[in-house]
Amino acid sequence: MTHGSSEQNDVPEKPVIITINGRPCRAGKGETVLAVAIREGIPVPHLCHEESLAPYGACRLCLVEAGKPGKTEMTTACTLKAADGLEVITDTPQIVKHRSILFELYLAEAPKSEVIKEMAARYGVTKTRFLKKMETDDPLSEKCVLCGLCVRVCNEIMGAGAINFINRGPYTVVNTPFLEPSADCYGCGACVKVCPTHAVVMEEAGSERVMRSWSGTRVPLAACSCCGMYYAPRELAARTLAALDPHLDQDLAGLCPACRGKRIAEREILARQGGAGNHA
Amino acid sequence: MDSHVLDTLIARYEAEEGRLLGILSEIQEQEGYIPHDLLLMLSEKLGIRLSRLYSLVTFYSFFSLQPIGEHVITVCMGTACHVKGAEAVLAALEQHLGIEAGATQDGKFSVTTKDNQFTVTIARCFGACSIAPVLSVDGNLFGYATPENLPAILAGYGWREHAD
Ligand code: SF4
Ligand code: FES
Numbered sequence: 001m002t003h004g005s006s007e008q009n010d011v012p013e014k015p016v017i018i019t020i021n022g023r024p025c026r027a028g029k030g031e032t033v034l035a036v037a038i039r040e041g042i043p044v045p046h047l048c049h050e051e052s053l054a055p056y057g058a059c060r061l062c063l064v065e066a067g068k069p070g071k072t073e074m075t076t077a078c079t080l081k082a083a084d085g086l087e088v089i090t091d092t093p094q095i096v097k098h099r100s101i102l103f104e105l106y107l108a109e110a111p112k113s114e115v116i117k118e119m120a121a122r123y124g125v126t127k128t129r130f131l132k133k134m135e136t137d138d139p140l141s142e143k144c145v146l147c148g149l150c151v152r153v154c155n156e157i158m159g160a161g162a163i164n165f166i167n168r169g170p171y172t173v174v175n176t177p178f179l180e181p182s183a184d185c186y187g188c189g190a191c192v193k194v195c196p197t198h199a200v201v202m203e204e205a206g207s208e209r210v211m212r213s214w215s216g217t218r219v220p221l222a223a224c225s226c227c228g229m230y231y232a233p234r235e236l237a238a239r240t241l242a243a244l245d246p247h248l249d250q251d252l253a254g255l256c257p258a259c260r261g262k263r264i265a266e267r268e269i270l271a272r273q274g275g276a277g278n279h280a
Numbered sequence: 281m282d283s284h285v286l287d288t289l290i291a292r293y294e295a296e297e298g299r300l301l302g303i304l305s306e307i308q309e310q311e312g313y314i315p316h317d318l319l320l321m322l323s324e325k326l327g328i329r330l331s332r333l334y335s336l337v338t339f340y341s342f343f344s345l346q347p348i349g350e351h352v353i354t355v356c357m358g359t360a361c362h363v364k365g366a367e368a369v370l371a372a373l374e375q376h377l378g379i380e381a382g383a384t385q386d387g388k389f390s391v392t393t394k395d396n397q398f399t400v401t402i403a404r405c406f407g408a409c410s411i412a413p414v415l416s417v418d419g420n421l422f423g424y425a426t427p428e429n430l431p432a433i434l435a436g437y438g439w440r441e442h443a444d
């Protein structure tokens with residue numbers, strides 16, 4: 001990313017400057033206002049934003065007031081592209097009001113989520129007037145806000161498509177089809193990583209990874225051929241190795257990252273000592 | 281429906297537009313529901329993830345994942361019927377048919393009796409408010425329904441009061 005060569009096609013342009021809460025900020029070409037705010041350390045609450053995915057605008061928490069002086073509108077910062085001269089205010093009284101109601105709704109939707117509670121508390125919202133969702137045995141532990149990030153990362157990035165939205169309206173949940181263990185799941189854990197409310201539960205059980213939230217889907221793990229530690233889902237590891245170009249040497253392929261590092265270092269040392277003439 | 285029939289059905293949907301919903305509704309109409317194994321087969325034939333198909337099928341109330349009973353009873357829970365006591369009618373119906381109380385309330389999931397004789401769903405206003413509360417059995421409307429006259433209506437469709 002930082003190599004100049006990757007940007008060689010861009011004619012040097014006048015930098016885009018936007019102001020957020022009166023502070024001038026430099027923005028990259030095509031960057032969203034939310035991305036700029038995050039980089040500048042300006043707090044804008046957000047749940048459904050994920051850098052690797054296209055803007056979605058689902059959670060509505062990142063509302064800001066934006067425009068040219070005298071002609072502004074409320075819009076979501078994650079879908080708003082930075083344009084030169086754009087003025088953005090992150091917390092007008094109106095926004096705070098809207099956001100507070102959203103927090104109340106999220107407190108009802110995901111009553112067990114500490115993340116939501118903390119976010120809401122920063123706006124002084126600690127109670128909700130809405131009926132709290134109560135569901136014993138919720139596979140997502142009453143923490144899911146249906147932002148869709150796990151579904152999108154599973155489908156759009158990993159290409160696994162193991163999970164999706166199920167039902168409609170107030171009965172909507174995310175899970176595997178028929179609420180049965182999924183044959184499409186790689187057990188990559190991307191859903192766990194992107195979930196803003198830490199709702200997705202995954203655990204390791206010996207030679208398997210168990211996707212607790214996804215109907216208990218079990219995925220076999222690959223064991224390191226040197227130390228025996230289980231280090232990655234078997235199929236995912238095989239897929240990744242097959243996609244590598246150039247291929248990894250045969251004697252490195254079955255190793256966990258730690259052992260692989262060790263083996264490479266050993267080789268390097270041997271080569272320096274002029275030992276084994278193992279040069280490719 | 282076997283694999284071959286499904287192939288010919290799929291072949292009739294050339295255009296991407298509306299393809300999935302078209303195929304799924306034909307399955308629903310021909311089978312009376314969307315069988316588990318047909319959905320799996322469809323997913324393989326079209327190269328579309330099962331999770332996506334399942335998402336579609338559970339989104340639209342037109343589709344059902346369970347076989348529909350011999351007779352379909354729809355109880356109106358519209359405003360007029362509600363005011364005239366539809367809730368008591370529904371509760372009595374659930375009781376008569378041995379359906380778990382409240383199981384049909386949310387309107388998304390229809391409930392079918394174990395013997396596959398009756399499927400119960402709810403609706404919002406049949407446009408027959410003047411004879412509220414209203415229910416329909418296999419498309420026939422019954423007005424002024426009460427918990428008391430319910431057994432007589434059901435008896436017309438082969439229902440018998442259990443001895444217990
Ligand atoms: S599980 Fe997490 S990532 Fe998935 S929809 Fe719910 S809140 Fe979003
Ligand atoms: S982060 Fe902008 S709407 Fe969710």
Ligand code: FES
Nearest residue numbers: 356358361406408
């Ligand atoms: S409300 Fe039941 S028919 Fe109109």
